[in-house]
């Protein structure tokens with residue numbers, strides 16, 4: 212692997228508190244040197260990247276993706292999903308466990324990280340919180356962590372039983388892992404395919420009430436408070452309702468270790484985007500009311516939200532080309548997240564660029580304790596995205612690197628064009 | 643107590659706007675009543691009137707040997723027969739594909755079934771389906787005109803049109819025949835109450851999207867389990883009145899909906915209490931709405947949502963609705979094929 216010299220760019224590394232013109236030398240998969248412009252000498256065999264006018268930032272981190280392997284390679288593979296990630300500027304992905312079979316063993320956890328998978332960027336497995344996703348018996352978190360697990364979650368399904376959730380929080384706390392909850396009280400959402408409200412009524416679809424999310428979050432926060440001596444880390448996946456967000460705000464004021472992520476679709480879209488049964492606007496949790504969407508924006512701008520996560524959930528075309536109620540939940544997101552965050556959070560809503568990048572790199576890396584990720588400090592992994600923060604472009608789903616095309620953002624104008632994505636010193640994407 | 647400083651409130655931020663209608667559709671399709679302009683509805687009423695009065699032999703030449711498929715995933719004697727008679731009156735070849743005769747391939751997707759019907763020569767498809775929104779799937783993948791004969795809880799546009807025709811025949815005959823153009827005031831001053839299981843009713847949804855466009859006031863009445871407050875938010879001039887007698891008192895038209903007792907049981911609604919509060923009996927009708935007409939999309943259950951005396955009484959126009967259905971569906975089928983022919987001409991140019 213050749214060394215890489217990146218010169219002429221604006222280094223933006225929120226974790227290190229750097230926002231300045233700097234050159235970088237990447238060597239042996241690590242950040243070797245950082246210096247003022249023109250001060251670094253490139254080794255003879257180095258590749259030299261001219262980053263003039265571009266931002267050089269830590270490779271992005273997405274702690275919520277579904278890579279579909281093992282078992283559903285027709286939707287996505289680790290190779291195709293990570294290629295899409297690289298195109299979107301991501302260098303670290305935390306992959307959910309709702310594969311087939313469910314990832315609840317050290318064997319599958321290791322299988323996912325094996326070089327044979329052909330990953331273009333680093334994949335960190337999240338393992339099932341309970342055996343077989345049944346919500347009854349918790350797994351052996353110590354053994355799974357030793358195999359590479361970075362968190363536990365039954366994502367796709369909630370951990371419903373109070374006793375099991377309490378046990379999971381305690382056991383995960385003992386080994387230093389977060390419990391990530393898919394907060395959905397499935398007793399309230401049976402047969403539902405979108406958010407409850409006038410739009411669902413008009414379309415004749417059963418709606419999921421926002422309480423189905425907020426009541427689980429509130430219950431979980433009570434458990435975290437009860438177990439506070441163990442300092443359990445509770446993380447709410449894809450939070451989508453104003454009520455759940457209010458509960459998270461309060462929990463943090465109370466000093467609990469509670470975090471949350473918001474997906475771009477939940478801070479940009481509402482249930483009105485379902486329009487005439489667009490199955491590419493169907494996911495779980497569903498697109499919510501404008502009031503909920505506004506609460507997501509406010510919480511992001513206020514700093515209550517810890518990170519942006521895509522919930523990248525690919526599905527084959529034929530699976531989505533069906534009656535709305537029969538279509539599977541989920542949309543792809545890896546190639547649109549940065550473009551949407553830059554366009555809306557930064558350009559439209561004036562969030563400083565460093566904060567946007569922090570929400571997509573340093574903060575998610577810190578949440579899952581991914582050492583040496585989410586920063587470009589000397590010695591950290593040479594995970595890097597180089598992008599033009601102002602360039603406008605139009606996302607075309609047909610050109611996606613993912614195996615699937617199920618996105619509501621086809622044809623949307625994005626901001627921030629990725630030029631290079633470098634994963635551990637290797638160019639994973641170039642444009 | 644000091645109020646929180648208003649300066650902390652953020653100015654309203656611009657957010658991406660949701661896709662706005664009109665969405666692209668086959669010009670011959672009839673999926674949602676919301677897709678029809680008043681001019682189009684006027685034209686449909688005029689064509690329905692003329693076709694109904696036309697010599698049957700002449701009429702049967704209009705679409706002689708053209709092919710329409712009836713794709714029925716749900717049982718429906720009334721709607722299916724009505725569409726079938728309408729098509730046959732225009733001289734068409736009809737094919738019925740239904741899950742009851744198991745002619746729908748088990749496990750085949752709606753998309754593939756539609757493509758198969760198109761390959762077999764169907765030029766348009768009349769679809770009854772238990773999933774809300776199914777006609778959009780069929781239209782999108784076949785590019786054929788799709789006539790919605792009822793989809794899930796969503797809509798039943800031909801029913802709303804025949805309901806409108808029936809109302810106009812009694813309230814404003816010049817509009818009923820399509821002679822006078824419909825306007826936003828054609829039903830001004832008219833209150834229509836829709837009573838019963840609004841939640842599960844596609845007929846209710848189509849009617850409450852249509853009637854306010856003509857200036858009518860729509861009053862919904864029923865218990866909360868069957869009538870969520872959200873119902874009043876989907877169109878202007880729609881209100882909820884839980885007290886059926888108060889709703890009845892204001893109404894020139896009373897539209898009753900079928901009550902399925904097993905559904906009530908599932909929602910913990912007491913059947914006897916329902917009847918006490920919402921059943922239309924002759925005493926209520928005579929006392930509170932002696933001039934009103936009574937409509938029902940059928941099938942009716944005598945002794946539940948209405949008494950036999952009301953169903954058979956002079957104010958009941960239920961059979962007139964059934965009768966009007968055939969001409970409305972003739973007009974809808976004719977519209978679909980006119981659109982197809984216009985497309986064909988365009989393609990040949």
Ligand SMILES: [Zn+2]
Pocket residue numbers: 366367368393448449495496
């Ligand atoms: Zn989830």
